[in-house]
Amino acid sequence: MARQRTPMLCRHRGCNAIHRNSHGYCDAHQQEKAGWMRKPKGSSTERGYGSAWRRLREQILRRDLYLCQVCKREGRLTEATEVDHITNKSEGGTDEPKNLQAICTCCHKSKTAMEAARGRHGSR
Template identity: 30%
Template sequence: MPKTRRCHYPNCHKIVKQPDHYCQLHYEHEAEYLAKRQRWARSHDKQYVHHYNTVTRNRTNDKRMQYNFYRTKQWSRLRRIVLERDHYLCAYCQVQGKLTPARTVDHIVPIEFSPNDKANVSNLAIICGSCHRLKTDWEQSYYGTGQGKRVQHVHAIHDVQAIVVLMNGEN
């Protein structure tokens, strides 16, 4: 029996045989759909992804070593410990009186600024997506972290509550 799928036309539920994507009634959209898929595939080919991961993302050896740390067993173990310790709740939201579930473990003081604290459990906290974006922007301006930036000589801030105040721009 041949494989089948539903017609890709909105609200059309007719069954078509693969490799077609549209039924006989909407078949004129097939060529446009295939062209769109080819354009997408060309812009998302393996060479592009490989170039991004090996050249653009890891421009320096420091960055390469930093990203490689997140692929180690040590990081997996540390991450699990912190997630269980903080009950999968964003530490930065908790300071603001909110309970937000999260699964991302973040370094309170970035690795680029303090490489010796990368495996220190007390330097790790759970963070949600919105807080992570705010904190990353704040880190880049305060510590000078990020691609192509110079790390500044400032005092490290280890207190989550102080970071929340600073990253939200409160006085």
Template identity: 45%
Template sequence: MSHAAPRPCSHPGCGVLVRDGSGRCPKHPKKAWAKPVNETKRITGRRLQAMRSDLFSRKPLCEECERLGRVTLATVRDHRIPLAEGGPDDTTNEQALCEPCHAVKTKAESARGVRRSWAGYREP
């Protein structure tokens, strides 16, 4: 019976060889995934479409571009405080953005999420 070659533990900074195929040494077990408790439920369907229509009729231009002195048509309904970070899914937390501005904001939010998730891996 053949076995896979030993590989280093996938925990950052750990070099212990793992032979069981799990990818983690006994000192660094992988945490079970759980949905965040404070995450807000998303609005979907016709209610969402009505909210988008209302937002774009009130604010047809990208708010970030306007702040920078540019004029660009808004195409994305965005949450100022991301739902994953506890922001509400209502009109108090929405803004109209263009695709490029939304992509920049999403990339920054994603990087924050990655930093948050890796923060638990620091050795004491």
């Protein structure tokens, strides 16, 4: 027998409705909050990263000798585990090898965060 959740107040400011939902909102406010909740992005193949991308990724890692190109420009030798679009696809970049580089996870996260901020706040 499934255990009932403890009744709680809705997390929406000023709402005193009681609910048993795991997300913390009553049914009325859950619909309002649905816009910010992450939606599933689909599989890697559905997002354009299928077998052709995996082959290209391996080609780029080999070309760049499995070294992070960002760290290399700064005089450090760091193992690259990822492949990055130099000009990201949302800004017109392509999957052409000249637009791809081997990159370490740390540099990739940092670069992606800067691109996301630029996208949120406009190019500066």
